[in-house]
Amino acid sequence: MNSRVLMAHGSGGLMSQQLVDEVFRSIWSNQYLDAALDGAQMILPPGKVAMSTDSFVITPIFFPGGDIGKLSICGTVNDLVACGAKPMYLSVGLIIEEGFLLSDLKKIADSMAQTAAEVGIQIVTGDTKVVERGSADGIFINTTGIGVISEAIDYTPRQIKVGDYIIATGNIGDHGLAILAQREGLQFSTPVVSDCAPLYKLGESLLGFPGEVRCMRDPTRGGMATVLNELAQQSALGMMVKESSIPVSSVVKGACDMLGMDPMYMANEGKMIVIVGPKRIDEIMEELKKAPYCQNAAVVGRVAAEPAGMVLVETELGAQRIMGMLEGEHLPRIC
Amino acid sequence: MNSRVLMAHGSGGLMSQQLVDEVFRSIWSNQYLDAALDGAQMILPPGKVAMSTDSFVITPIFFPGGDIGKLSICGTVNDLVACGAKPMYLSVGLIIEEGFLLSDLKKIADSMAQTAAEVGIQIVTGDTKVVERGSADGIFINTTGIGVISEAIDYTPRQIKVGDYIIATGNIGDHGLAILAQREGLQFSTPVVSDCAPLYKLGESLLGFPGEVRCMRDPTRGGMATVLNELAQQSALGMMVKESSIPVSSVVKGACDMLGMDPMYMANEGKMIVIVGPKRIDEIMEELKKAPYCQNAAVVGRVAAEPAGMVLVETELGAQRIMGMLEGEHLPRIC
Numbered sequence: 245m246n247s248r249v250l251m252a253h254g255s256g257g258l259m260s261q262q263l264v265d266e267v268f269r270s271i272w273s274n275q276y277l278d279a280a281l282d283g284a285q286m287i288l289p290p291g292k293v294a295m296s297t298d299s300f301v302i303t304p305i306f307f308p309g310g311d312i313g314k315l316s317i318c319g320t321v322n323d324l325v326a327c328g329a330k331p332m333y334l335s336v337g338l339i340i341e342e343g344f345l346l347s348d349l350k351k352i353a354d355s356m357a358q359t360a361a362e363v364g365i366q367i368v369t370g371d372t373k374v375v376e377r378g379s380a381d382g383i384f385i386n387t388t389g390i391g392v393i394s395e396a397i398d399y400t401p402r403q404i405k406v407g408d409y410i411i412a413t414g415n416i417g418d419h420g421l422a423i424l425a426q427r428e429g430l431q432f433s434t435p436v437v438s439d440c441a442p443l444y445k446l447g448e449s450l451l452g453f454p455g456e457v458r459c460m461r462d463p464t465r466g467g468m469a470t471v472l473n474e475l476a477q478q479s480a481l482g483m484m485v486k487e488s489s490i491p492v493s494s495v496v497k498g499a500c501d502m503l504g505m506d507p508m509y510m511a512n513e514g515k516m517i518v519i520v521g522p523k524r525i526d527e528i529m530e531e532l533k534k535a536p537y538c539q540n541a542a543v544v545g546r547v548a549a550e551p552a553g554m555v556l557v558e559t560e561l562g563a564q565r566i567m568g569m570l571e572g573e574h575l576p577r578i579c
Numbered sequence: 580m581n582s583r584v585l586m587a588h589g590s591g592g593l594m595s596q597q598l599v600d601e602v603f604r605s606i607w608s609n610q611y612l613d614a615a616l617d618g619a620q621m622i623l624p625p626g627k628v629a630m631s632t633d634s635f636v637i638t639p640i641f642f643p644g645g646d647i648g649k650l651s652i653c654g655t656v657n658d659l660v661a662c663g664a665k666p667m668y669l670s671v672g673l674i675i676e677e678g679f680l681l682s683d684l685k686k687i688a689d690s691m692a693q694t695a696a697e698v699g700i701q702i703v704t705g706d707t708k709v710v711e712r713g714s715a716d717g718i719f720i721n722t723t724g725i726g727v728i729s730e731a732i733d734y735t736p737r738q739i740k741v742g743d744y745i746i747a748t749g750n751i752g753d754h755g756l757a758i759l760a761q762r763e764g765l766q767f768s769t770p771v772v773s774d775c776a777p778l779y780k781l782g783e784s785l786l787g788f789p790g791e792v793r794c795m796r797d798p799t800r801g802g803m804a805t806v807l808n809e810l811a812q813q814s815a816l817g818m819m820v821k822e823s824s825i826p827v828s829s830v831v832k833g834a835c836d837m838l839g840m841d842p843m844y845m846a847n848e849g850k851m852i853v854i855v856g857p858k859r860i861d862e863i864m865e866e867l868k869k870a871p872y873c874q875n876a877a878v879v880g881r882v883a884a885e886p887a888g889m890v891l892v893e894t895e896l897g898a899q900r901i902m903g904m905l906e907g908e909h910l911p912r913i914c
Contacts, residue, residue: 250908256800256846257905261809280813281735282661282796283631285728288623296618297670297723301708326617335632337721339674371721373636375912381714386672386706388632388723393620400616461617465591474596478615511591570592573585577710 249344254374267350268336268370271357276333276368284368286333289392294329296320297388303577305352305382308422309438310513312385313355318442318513319579320389321363322462325447326516328399329391331363336370337386342377352383363442365389396454401478403458404519410483410545411518411529413446413538414439416468417496420510423578425499434495439537441514446535450518453528460518464579466570469508471517472555473569483555485545485567508557509570511578519547584679589709602685603671603705606692611668611703619703621668624727629664631655632723638912640687640717642761644753644773645848647720648690653777653848654914655724656698657797660782661851663734664726666698671705672721677712687718698777700724731789736813738793739854745818745880746853746864748781748873749774751803752831755845758913760834769830774872776849781870785853788863795853799914801905804843806852807890808904818890820880820902843892844905846913854882 252259269277276284298319305312317334324331336356340349360367418439425436443462450457463471468490472483492500492507500507514537520528525543532541548556555567587594604612611619633654640647652669659666671691675684695702753774760771778797785792798806803825807818827835827842835842849872855863860878867876883891890902 251911252906252908254800254911255905255908257805257844257907257909258903259907260801261904279735280809282658283629283664283724283726285627285629285662288628292620293623293628293725294618294620295668295670295704295723295725297672297704297721298706299672299674299708299721301674301710301714323617327620329618333630335630335723337632337634337672337723339634339636339719369630369632371633373634373719373912375636375716378713379636379716379912380719381710384674384708384715384719386632386634386721386723388630388670388672388721389618390628390630390725391618400614465589466595470592474615509592568593569596570590571587572592572594573587573590574592576586576589577708577714 247346249340249342249346249374251342251374254372264372267353271353272367274366276366291395292393294324294327294391294393296323298323299384299386300579301384301577302579304426307426307438308435310440311352311355312383313352314359315440315513315579316385316387317356317359318440320387321442321444324389324391325443326460326462327393328397329393331365331389331391331444333368333390334365335388336367338372339380339384340374341380341382342374344383359442363444399459401459401475404479404481404547406481406547406549407522408458408519408547409522409525409543410485411520412468412491412542412544413516413518413532414540415491415493416512416515417492417507417510419513420575420578421496421499424575432495432499436495439512439514441537443514443516443537446516446538449531449535453524456521456524458519460516462516463512465511467509467511468517469567470570476555477553480552482548482551483545484548485555486558488560489542489544491540491542508567509574513579582681584675584677584681584709586677586709589707599707602688606688607702609701611701626730627728629659629662629726629728631658632721633658634719634721635914636719636912637914638716639761642773643757643770645775646687646690647718648687649694650775650848650914651720651722652691652694653775655722656777656779659724659726660778661795661797662728663732664728666700666724666726666779668703668725669700670723671702673707674715674719675709676715676717677709679718694777698779734794736794736810739814739816739882741816741882741884742857743793743854743882744857744860744878745820746855747803747826747877747879748851748853748867749875750826750828751847751850752827752842752845754848755910755913756831756834759910767830767834771830774847774849776872778849778851778872781851781873784866784870788859791856791859793854795851797851798847800846802844802846803852804902805905811890812888815887817883817886818880819883820890821893823895824877824879826875826877843902844909848914
């Protein structure tokens with residue numbers, strides 16, 4: 245096989261078949277994908293079905309803590325988890341620039357297989373397109389996932405009530421800073437590694453508290469600030485956050501101070517913002533901290549009636565300020 | 580709103596929200612999309628679930644008979660139909676190049692809405708990414724669809740038997756030639772229009788013949804020749820096609836003769852190759868011809884034991900030749 249992706253690999257003919265067989269089907273093999281039909285056919289357990297889609301255009305495609313392949317699985321898995329679903333099946337749509345290294349494509353496919361195996365989901369159907377040199381930047385990946393939500397679960401911002409707790413499931417800002425550092429060649433005394441991770445165990449842990457877990461959302465592009473604003477708007481309640489409670493690693497804190505950035509607007513790829521009722525908060529925190537990737541989980545604030553639809557931050561100096569959504573562009577192609 | 584897509588429209592923050600609200604949510608509005616959660620949540624009727632994904636990178640994005648938006652709905656709907664599914668829900672993932680005209684984006688969104696409404700499917704979740712000028716070519720669209728397959732239906736090439744009929748549901752080659760003509764500025768006495776169409780009614784018609792309809796597949800990239808080869812390989816039977824029976828419009832026939840191309844390798848976006856048993860062939864043809872976009876449906880050949888895994892064409896002159904899969908590249912970015 246040629247060492248680079250050629251236009252003919254996207255023809256739909258013989259070379260497309262070879263590419264799919266040699267790079268993808270061999271690594272991702274399962275009964276659904278192997279059937280090689282126009283679509284996968286699965287039996288789902290009863291319940292509501294959750295469906296979520298994400299395209300990944302991150303640059304660079306390999307970064308400390310992950311790569312575009314791992315990210316493309318985590319991103320969609322985490323969106324399904326945020327719906328309260330058990331992630332089950334994924335589709336993968338690839339757009340590849342002519343000349344892309346086949347060895348890199350295999351690395352990405354391997355990484356996707358590994359992450360999917362960790363979660364226990366299957367890649368059941370896919371599509372590969374190739375565009376001419378200069379018409380894309382390396383590789384773009386779309387994943388769309390479906391999962392099943394059990395009857396007792398209904399996570400939506402409409403469930404949020406005054407007095408609820410706001411939880412961040414770990415240190416924020418790692419992904420954003422890791423990508424920025426790699427792009428700009430910044431060096432820190434402690435290496436910065438993306439938090440890119442699939443949060444299916446976190447999802448499972450929280451299924452034990454139906455009713456008490458109101459909703460959750462993963463603070464990717466736009467960061468925690470944007471997610472809190474969305475939740476405030478959708479619940480028509482106020483999100484009161486205490487800056488000193490927000491888990492941030494010292495290297496991210498230091499780098500953000502230096503660069504004039506706010507960790508609250510930095511992207512995360514392995515964190516959730518979870519809103520829970522007060523009744524079982526201690527149990528929930530205990531369970532959460534046992535889940536992988538969540539040992540630094542912390543309560544970062546409470547929900548209040550006012551200011552409705554807004555996020556208010558109590559700074560470390562005791563002052564209060566309104567924290568808006570991300571305006572303009574922060575860091576393009578972060579996921 | 581600015582007249583072009585900006586990087587900030589892909590930030591995940593305020594401008595992303597505005598873009599989604601003003602361009603997509605307003606046009607595609609439905610209860611699932613309007614919930615604005617990380618994923619859509621639907622109740623599915625019982626049955627197997629079909630899932631199919633396709634990315635669309637066609638150029639030009641507006642062409643006679645359609646545009647990338649209409650195509651992105653038809654492509655995935657037709658894949659679901661080929662699985663024997665009733666198409667129900669779609670996700671949409673957009674990758675947009677900075678500077679893309681917002682008016683074009685709206686046209687595309689409108690076109691998607693119109694085609695989705697014709698089919699009766701809903702766009703329930705989506706994602707929008709923006710990349711810098713030069714990192715993509717205008718717009719790429721991924722759609723992923725799910726549908727439900729009733730118990731009686733099991734379309735797979737394994738069902739194909741010796742003596743089965745091979746049906747093409749209409750004139751082949753229209754899409755490929757329409758795109759080629761527009762790209763190259765070719766003019767024909769009769770205008771060539773893409774056959775881009777959603778074949779959900781065709782799918783419905785054939786549900787009345789469970790068991791007799793063995794399988795179907797849409798001959799997009801790689802054309803009818805490639806699909807027949809896939810079916811021959813997957814069934815380990817021979818596909819015997821009679822060239823004179825293949826429905827081709829006179830303009831496509833003439834243009835292909837002139838350009839030295841074979842309509843059998845040209846892409847189609849509104850056709851199916853259907854394999855059916857002999858018992859109810861007349862009824863099936865009668866039903867098929869009543870379905871929209873299928874008035875030129877024709878039996879084009881039969882299935883034989885030999886040559887196993889291959890496609891044999893009887894030419895108009897009575898000779899026989901083996902017709903292979905598409906080799907190399909035919910026409911890049913045709914869908």
